Amino acid sequence: MWEGLFREVILLIELKNVVKSFASPDGMEVHALRGIDLSVETGDIFGIIGLSGAGKSTLLRVMNRLESPSSGEVWIGGRNMAILSGDELRTARQDMGMIFQHFNLLSSRSVSGNIAYPLEVQRLSTGEIKDRVSEMLRLVELEDKADAWPSQLSGGQKQRVAIARALAGRPKVLLCDEATSALDPRTTRSILHLLERINSSTGVTIVLITHEMDVVREICRNMVILEDGVVVESGPVKDVFLNPKSRTAKEFLDDLPRTPSQDEELPKIVGSPLVILRFDGDAADMPIVSQAIKTTGVDVNILSGEIDSLRSSRVGNLTVQLSGNREEIEGAMEYFSRNGVSLEVIWNG
Ligand SMILES: Nc1ncnc2c1ncn2[C@@H]1O[C@H](COP(=O)(O)OP(=O)(O)O)[C@@H](O)[C@H]1O
Ligand SMILES: [Mg+2]
Missing domain, CATH: 3.30.70.260 (ACT domain)
Structure with a gap:
């Protein structure tokens, strides 16, 4: 019983045997998620890595119930997202912010207008919205761009606005789907370090999806590797780096210039392993x-x-x-x- 209580306090996200299948036009079923178990601690920066088509986006969409799982449980902050509906679902979604590869800003609204948007939907007062927008602009270091239009911003600045908008409603978790994949390496690092600073200053839990091992290595503490809708590796990033077990993990690590390839021409001397x-x-x-x-x-x-x-x-x-x-x-x-x-x-x- 104590163990149950304790786990509820520290785990923000817990997925149990989550399955998601899609019917494809030819009548076959696509099994995007085949029984996913994973847990994310409150305050963590958690990486989900996998090749294209592994099921990463589906997994995030199941977490915030943009997609209903075919079966399984999706616990976020003590609620089973898999069975919520109506007002309960809307309230639960307010605990989650999301950012995307292509930023998805509203082009007809200024930077401030974009950040204010979710707060207007939540019907906060004009004063509250104004204060919150200023706070968010400070958080992402874009105070001087309050009145700029999205078209006037660089990719990195657009993603900062998207982060500010996602966090404006003070969610418990920020879900990031390939958030740095459209950015050059230097801008990628600056966005990742911004996320790291936000995580430590606000305590918001961050779940980060990527196909790049460098991204996970840069800021994540724990991770899973997804392969064909299955978790093939999970644990602290350091352990996965030190002892990769799955084929996908080894391939991802081979992309980095740090794990020696076993096919290299190495001198073989009898008696010398x-x-x-x-x-x-x-x-x-x-x-x-x-x-x-x-x-x-x-x-x-x-x-x-x-x-x-x-x-x-x-x-x-x-x-x-x-x-x-x-x-x-x-x-x-x-x-x-x-x-x-x-x-x-x-x-x-
Ligand atoms: N709405 C959908 N309808 C049918 N198949 C889908 C749908 N969404 C995803 N899939 C399929 O599920 C699998 C996983 O996709 P996805 O989650 O987008 O992978 P990833 O984000 O890792 O690239 C793919 O085979 C994809 O074609
Ligand atoms: Mg995807």
Whole structure:
């Protein structure tokens, strides 16, 4: 019972066995979501990554009930969105803001007018709307653009307006569907860092859909990988980066210049295994390789490697060749494992 209570407090979003199928024109069914379980903690920045067609947009649309699930439960802030209707659904939707790849601003309204729009729908007073619009313009650092028209803005500025509009009603969660996919890399980073600042200053939970691993790596704390409507990987971003299990995760990581490809031409010497060492924050800063050499007598030949920043911590990997007698090699492997380094033997000599 206590566990049930506790989970309700910290989990903002919980999906249980969510299925969504569409009837296609040829009479076949498209299974967009095939039994999704996932949970998002209050205040998290949560990434959903997958290739095109994996079901990401459908998943977001099921969360805010633009789409009804075929079956399953969609709990958002203690309400099962899957069964709400009418006024209850309208109230529940006010807890959710959404931004899109193509911004979807109203071209006939000024920047302020766009931000005011959802507040007018919610029938706030003119004074309240004015105050809230100013507050939002400050939040996204666009105070000088209050009276500009969308057509006068850059892509990054348009997305800032969309963020201000989505947050104007003070939702509990901001759903972002490929929000940076139409932006250049520098603007992408500035939007992501704005989202990160907003998350820490307001506490709003952010769910971010993307097909780019870089986006997840930049700001997300937890993530799932979606493949053909199924969650194939989930957990803290750092764990998924360090120990990718699914094919999709490995492919996404291969796109980044940090995981060594196993097909590389690596020297194969009988009796000298090739090993990928993956380490995180603490281990990355320790002279762990030289310690292993000193402690076990093994010889370590570093073939390739990289250290990378992941939010505030660092992760890294080294592809090494271990030489020595069997005892030294096994001793070194044991030494690495004991010191928090995960180890993948890619050729066992
Ligand atoms: N309204 C719809 N009608 C029929 N099929 C759909 C509909 N929406 C999505 N799909 C199908 O569901 C699958 C997942 O689509 P989507 O959620 O848009 O993927 P993603 O956002 O990851 O690219 C695709 O095969 C897509 O064609
Ligand atoms: Mg999509």
